Amino acid sequence: MGSFLHRHKGLTPYLLLSPGILWLGIFFVIPLGFLGYQSLQSGIFPTFEFTWEFANFTNAISDYHEQLLRSFVYAGIATAACLVLAYPLVYWIAFRAGPWRNLFLLAIVAPFFVTYLVRTLAWLNILADEGPAVGLLRNIHILGEDGRLLATTFAVVSGITYNFFPFMALPLYVSLEQIDPRLLEAAKDLYASSTQAFLRVTLPLSAPGIVAGTLLTFIPAAGDFINAQLLGTPKQQMIGNVIQAKFLTSLDYPTAASLSFILMAAILGALLVYARAVGSERLTG
Amino acid sequence: MTAVAQTMQPRSRPGVGVRVWSFARRHALTVYALLVVGYLMLPIAVVILFSFNDPKGRFNYIWEGFTFDNWIEWDSVLGLRDAVVLSLEIGLLATLIATALGTLMALGIVRHQFRGRGATNILVFLPMSTPEIVLGASLLTLFLNMTSVFALGFWTIFIAHVMFIVSFIVVTVKARLIGFDRHLEEAAMDLGANEWTTFRKVTLPLLAPGMVAAALLGFALSIDDFVITYFNSGGDQTFPVFVWGIARVAVPPQVNVVASAIFLIAIALALANVFSQYRSAKRTQGAT
Numbered sequence: 069m070g071s072f073l074h075r076h077k078g079l080t081p082y083l084l085l086s087p088g089i090l091w092l093g094i095f096f097v098i099p100l101g102f103l104g105y106q107s108l109q110s111g112i113f114p115t116f117e118f119t120w121e122f123a124n125f126t127n128a129i130s131d132y133h134e135q136l137l138r139s140f141v142y143a144g145i146a147t148a149a150c151l152v153l154a155y156p157l158v159y160w161i162a163f164r165a166g167p168w169r170n171l172f173l174l175a176i177v178a179p180f181f182v183t184y185l186v187r188t189l190a191w192l193n194i195l196a197d198e199g200p201a202v203g204l205l206r207n208i209h210i211l212g213e214d215g216r217l218l219a220t221t222f223a224v225v226s227g228i229t230y231n232f233f234p235f236m237a238l239p240l241y242v243s244l245e246q247i248d249p250r251l252l253e254a255a256k257d258l259y260a261s262s263t264q265a266f267l268r269v270t271l272p273l274s275a276p277g278i279v280a281g282t283l284l285t286f287i288p289a290a291g292d293f294i295n296a297q298l299l300g301t302p303k304q305q306m307i308g309n310v311i312q313a314k315f316l317t318s319l320d321y322p323t324a325a326s327l328s329f330i331l332m333a334a335i336l337g338a339l340l341v342y343a344r345a346v347g348s349e350r351l352t353g
Numbered sequence: 354m355t356a357v358a359q360t361m362q363p364r365s366r367p368g369v370g371v372r373v374w375s376f377a378r379r380h381a382l383t384v385y386a387l388l389v390v391g392y393l394m395l396p397i398a399v400v401i402l403f404s405f406n407d408p409k410g411r412f413n414y415i416w417e418g419f420t421f422d423n424w425i426e427w428d429s430v431l432g433l434r435d436a437v438v439l440s441l442e443i444g445l446l447a448t449l450i451a452t453a454l455g456t457l458m459a460l461g462i463v464r465h466q467f468r469g470r471g472a473t474n475i476l477v478f479l480p481m482s483t484p485e486i487v488l489g490a491s492l493l494t495l496f497l498n499m500t501s502v503f504a505l506g507f508w509t510i511f512i513a514h515v516m517f518i519v520s521f522i523v524v525t526v527k528a529r530l531i532g533f534d535r536h537l538e539e540a541a542m543d544l545g546a547n548e549w550t551t552f553r554k555v556t557l558p559l560l561a562p563g564m565v566a567a568a569l570l571g572f573a574l575s576i577d578d579f580v581i582t583y584f585n586s587g588g589d590q591t592f593p594v595f596v597w598g599i600a601r602v603a604v605p606p607q608v609n610v611v612a613s614a615i616f617l618i619a620i621a622l623a624l625a626n627v628f629s630q631y632r633s634a635k636r637t638q639g640a641t
Contacts (some may be wrong), residue, residue: 078467080461080465081461081462081464081465081467081470082461082467083461084457084458084460084461084465085457085458085461085462085473087453087454087457088454088455088457088458088477088519088523089458089473089476091454091515091516091519092476092477092480092516092519092520093476095492095495095512095513095515095516096476096479096480096488096491096492096516097476098495099491099492099494099495100491102491102494102495102498103487103490103491103494105494105498106494153389153392154389156382156385156386156389157385157386157389157390159382160382160383160385160386161386164382164383164386165386167631170627170630170631171624171627172386172390174620174623174624174627175390175393175394176393177573177623178393178394178397178616178620179393179396179397180573180577181573181615181616181619181620181623182396182397182400182612182613182615182616183576183577183592183593183596183612183615184577184578184579184593185579185593185596185597185600186400186596186608186609186612187396187397187400187612189596189600189604189608190396190397190399190400190403191396192414193399193403193413193414194395194396194399196414196415198414198415199414199415230392230393230396233393242528246532262375283481283482284481287481287482287483287484288484288485290484291484291485291486291487291580292484293486293580294579294580298600308484308486311486311490312486312583315490315493315584316583316584321494324490325490325494328486328487328490328491329487331484331486331487332483332484332487335482335483335484336482339482
């Protein structure tokens with residue numbers, strides 16, 4: 069084996085890669101082909117026919133552009149909220165927490181250890197009409213007498229924010245943690261103020277983490293349907309809710325498949341815009 | 354003490370204002386950090402608290418009284434035990450396979466120049482940049498179109514999990530490999546170790562923390578996954594799929610018990626890990 073690899077050195081990378089590539093090829097790329105095939109079919113369950121039915125796409129957009137737009141708005145707000153919440157925390161962990169670093173890092177991933185659905189259901193308890201949060205906000209007149217938190221846009225967006233927070237915080241931490249403290253000392257030696265040192269050294273060096281965190285948060289957030297389902301009403305329905313219902317309840321596979329493609333294309337489009345803004349090298353690492 | 358402080362004061366006066374300011378700012382950041390940690394912990398505390406609730410009706414939304422009954426009779430809810438077992442089986446198996454596949458891929462991508470490297474990077478990146486719902490839906494169309502090969506159930510869930518975990522593994526291990534000091538390997542080779550020995554004695558131990566981190570991430574993603582599993586599970590229920598089904602009716606406190614138990618076990622393991630890292634860090638500090 070060893071001598072074989074010595075003689076064919078060029079083969080090594082392909083041997084290392086082939087199991088993974090095969091798995092992704094068969095169970096990721098080929099299914100996308102099937103999804104495309106399905107999206108151009110017409111008919112009613114269980115008899116679909118492949119008819120190059122491009123009208124599926126135009127119909128899907130005209131029927132569900134509202135949910136599509138809403139998904140992107142919600143995901144955008146939640147991603148921004150995650151960044152604002154996570155950056156100072158992660159900065160503090162990387163530079164100030166000292167020996168407690170790993171403990172606080174654990175606190176960031178801790179929500180992951182509670183099943184997604186269960187931690188979303190916990191927000192039902194917190195935001196419930198008879199719960200403490202609503203009571204407090206009603207008392208200080210931020211909410212009206214019968215104001216609610218549950219079943220509002222606020223509930224859905226904060227649910228998304230909470231659920232995808234670790235996806236933002238972890239890459240941020242990785243990039244901040246790698247910063248050599250000597251660089252900051254050097255900046256200080258060259259008479260930079262703390263603010264300057266942060267803006268000119270720390271922030272640019274943490275940019276890869278911001279980019280990665282934004283992507284890892286935004287993408288799943290845009291396709292989410294659990295928060296809208298559990299914490300919202302039909303008025304907060306996102307595109308994921310429509311796809312899920314079409315696929316698994318009304319068994320309208322062609323519409324569901326074309327909506328999936330539209331969602332993916334929209335996300336890829338957003339990614340390309342983002343890639344142009346930040347540079348594509350940073351995007352794929 | 355006061356005398357010392359008084360005599361010290363005039364000399365350090367110019368620095369005091371600055372120091373107080375920086376102290377206050379340091380504190381503001383600390384307070385903010387702790388508040389965010391509190392926000393992260395709040396729903397977890399609620400989940401655990403409501404596992405001890407004694408709801409009067411079917412709904413476990415309002416605190417009504419303390420009881421241990423839910424913990425003692427945790428599997429009195431039909432189907433709950435099977436769902437938990439299935440989640441653990443899938444999680445372990447999928448993590449094992451995905452970590453192996455992902456580590457090999459990371460080694461191939463980082464260590465070698467070859468034709469198709471860019472395409473491979475994109476192939477790894479794409480599943481992560483695809484929403485779960487699209488991954489789940491497309492895989493379902495594959496399985497539905499090939500019912501003679503795939504019956505929805507254990508193995509389709511397993512296939513789906515490996516597929517979506519593997520990219521995260523590659524990225525995590527890659528990050529570790531990129532920051533890797535190759536001089537250590539060259540040194541080993543210079544000292545007469547062959548490639549395999551070098552890999553075993555130098556590369557793998559240095560890579561191990563990255564692999565463990567990747568595997569933990571993979572396992573967490575697997576037992577937490579709902580969307581992809583929901584599309585491809587057929588009639589089988591993992592714990593999250595079970596919760597989804599029962600959430601349409603009323604979630605019994607036993608669901609909180611299971612979630613709390615998973616959480617407490619995971620956190621205990623993680624704490625043990627943090628603690629051992631802390632101790633070994635202290636030991637190496639002592640050694641140097």
